[in-house]
Amino acid sequence: MTSAPGRTIDETRVSSILDREEAAYRARTPRSAALHARARQAMPLGVASSFQTYDPYPLFMTDARGSRIWDADGNEYVDFDMAFGVLAAGHSHPLLAEALQRRVANGTCYTFPTEDGVALAEEIKLRFGTDLVRFSNSGTEATMDAIRVARGFTGRSKVLKFEGGYHGHHDDVLISIQPARDAMGPIEAPNSVPATAGMPASRLTETVIAPFNQPELVADILDRHRGEIAAIIVEPVQFNIGVVPPSEGFLARLRELATEHGAVLIFDEVKTGVVIAYGGATEYYGVQPDLICLAKSIGGGIPIGAFTGRGEVMRAIEQVPDHGASGIGMEHSTLAGGATRVAHLGTFNGNPLSMTAGLVTLTQILTRDAYPRLHELAERLTTGCQAVIDEFDLPGYAINVGPKGCVMFTPQRVTNYRDLIGLDGDLWAASFFYLANRGMLLPPGADDQWTLSVQHTDEEIDRYIATFRAFAVELTG
Ligand SMILES: Cc1ncc(COP(=O)(O)O)c(C=O)c1O
Known part of the structure; x- marks a missing residue:
């Protein structure tokens, strides 16, 4: 795993991917947009907790099982958010x-x-x-x-x-x-x-x-x-x-x-x-x-x-x-x-x-014997993302502790809050929408991380890594 600073990414390329992916997000999720507009008439920011909102609008969800979640337009996602880390057991075990x-x-x-x-x-x-x-x-x-x-x-x-x-x-x-x-x-x-x-x-x-x-x-x-x-x-x-x-x-x-x-x-x-x-x-x-x-x-x-x-x-x-x-x-x-x-x-x-x-x-x-598998899945995801970062020399690094991890889009390793200030929010947002539009749902915040559950599979981890690699190809190609 490298902690080298990585190349400088062309900002205009990041913003053009972000614009395109945000437009695709809007096109895929009209029902969430309508529900959010309605919710704004009933709740400040249109949500029950201010953490739930983000631009342009949050997805409204209808169903979830195992490692999957479905939005109001019927789009299916592999859930890597898992309700801000609530669901190490997975949805509705x-x-x-x-x-x-x-x-x-x-x-x-x-x-x-x-x-x-x-x-x-x-x-x-x-x-x-x-x-x-x-x-x-x-x-x-x-x-x-x-x-x-x-x-x-x-x-x-x-x-x-x-x-x-x-x-x-x-x-x-x-x-x-x-x-x-x-x-x-x-x-x-x-x-x-x-x-x-x-x-x-x-x-x-x-x-x-x-x-x-x-x-x-x-x-x-x-x-x-x-x-x-x-x-x-x-x-x-x-x-x-x-x-x-x-x-x-x-x-x-x-x-x-x-x-x-x-x-x-x-x-x-x-x-x-x-x-x-x-x-x-x-x-x-x-x-x-x-x-x-x-x-x-x-x-x-x-x-x-x-x-x-x-x-x-x-x-x-x-x-x-x-x-x-x-x-x-x-x-x-x-x-x-x-x-x-x-x-x-x-x-x-x-x-x-x-x-x-x-x-x-x-x-x-979540019995004692569940943990080796959770750690194994997380190592697979972190190692795979780090390999992509190394291959394309992206600015950032992949990190996890147990089944919780993320890609930190920062120029250096973060040891406390003051190091985080260099985080590239646009790069994070571009990756968030890129992944979401391809069925991989991360928590909607650059300061949060994925959580894996006992119901995730190797195949889902590999899909995430492949999608992240496709993002890196576009970003640097
Ligand atoms: C470390 C930590 N402590 C406390 C809380 C608050 O928990 P709750 O949102 O259930 O009130 C959170 C929520 O994200 C948290 O991450």
């Missing part, structure tokens, strides 16, 4: 479909606990080497609740997150997701840059930003906030700026620093958990955090979230430690006084539909 049919016929919401919920919590404990689990409904809720537990446990209020990291859409973490270059500040002390309008200025002071893969700078930042940081939250592989793995020893160093500073180390495994390995990034990198956030693939396609961790920390939901005498190095409690336990609530938490979906997905589909 037969085992899941059967179990959910039984479940739907027997009630989908009780707001009373179920045995499947207990069994799912036990399965998660086993995989991640943790003591206790709580369920929620999304990754956002999981990180929001884990942060509150960390605050209750430590009696502190600040959170350290990494520039370029996405942890959901609550105020604590919707900060410095992809800040503008002129707003991000020096790398030694990055600014806390809101990623949304409507963010109270007071929230920004509670979220301290650090650069990913820069352990010495992280140590300095922690020193400047000694005694204040409740949690260090990190996505072990930064999967919201393409694919950016941790450098050797980075996560282990975070573990040491969190312990030294009495902060709770939270791994946001919403994308990595049960996908890159049976026990997620925790197992893959061999570093045990205090709390782990899960969502997406653990539910096989049904909404779910969870957080899990060390008993001592999780038990803040039952009773917070005495902050005067907890012995974990706090100087003072910065939190509003009075409450003695961390509230973790939610009408739909642990609902029977999600619990059954999670249990079947983890115990019958």
Whole structure:
């Protein structure tokens, strides 16, 4: 695999391919265009989540099975998006479909606990080497609740997150997701840059930003906030700026620093958990955090979230430690006084539909023996794309961690958000529409990546590589 910069691609050629492919996309998908026009009269941007929209308009989908998905015009795609990484099990896996049919016929919401919920919590404990689990409904809720537990446990209020990291859409973490270059500040002390309008200025002071893969700078930042940081939250592989793995020893160093500073180390495994390995990034990198956030693939396609961790920390939901005498190095409690336990609530938490979906997905589909095959498929795709990049000397490189990967159209290897700024968005867009028009669906964002499932095949991977090669021929021919 080469990390050479690659040739400069003629910009006019990129834009003429992009124009032509976008026109072909419009011609193939009139029903999606009409639905989007109608949706704009009913929903801002015409979608339920702003992530779902892109220019000229998103595809509207009607059906999906296995590794395939169909749009409203009946076009079939091999799905390499897999719902932003929700579907390592594939669409409507037969085992899941059967179990959910039984479940739907027997009630989908009780707001009373179920045995499947207990069994799912036990399965998660086993995989991640943790003591206790709580369920929620999304990754956002999981990180929001884990942060509150960390605050209750430590009696502190600040959170350290990494520039370029996405942890959901609550105020604590919707900060410095992809800040503008002129707003991000020096790398030694990055600014806390809101990623949304409507963010109270007071929230920004509670979220301290650090650069990913820069352990010495992280140590300095922690020193400047000694005694204040409740949690260090990190996505072990930064999967919201393409694919950016941790450098050797980075996560282990975070573990040491969190312990030294009495902060709770939270791994946001919403994308990595049960996908890159049976026990997620925790197992893959061999570093045990205090709390782990899960969502997406653990539910096989049904909404779910969870957080899990060390008993001592999780038990803040039952009773917070005495902050005067907890012995974990706090100087003072910065939190509003009075409450003695961390509230973790939610009408739909642990609902029977999600619990059954999670249990079947983890115990019958994404079993330990599923992972070698997932990795093999991903290696085939990455190796094939890299061979095309090398053959045509394209600017970029192919990369994966487990069954999640992408082609990074950047002039150099990306080690943190600041390197990503050289990404060629037009080249990415040209490749997205080129592939989509030939039945290969990627996530609609240059900062996202493909996810493979247990239902993908070698033949589908080879079709992707052949289509990507045809794109390279046109681009450089
Ligand atoms: C790493 C990470 N954390 C948290 C979230 C939020 O999850 P959700 O969209 O289920 O709220 C996401 C969503 O993409 C994510 O990628």
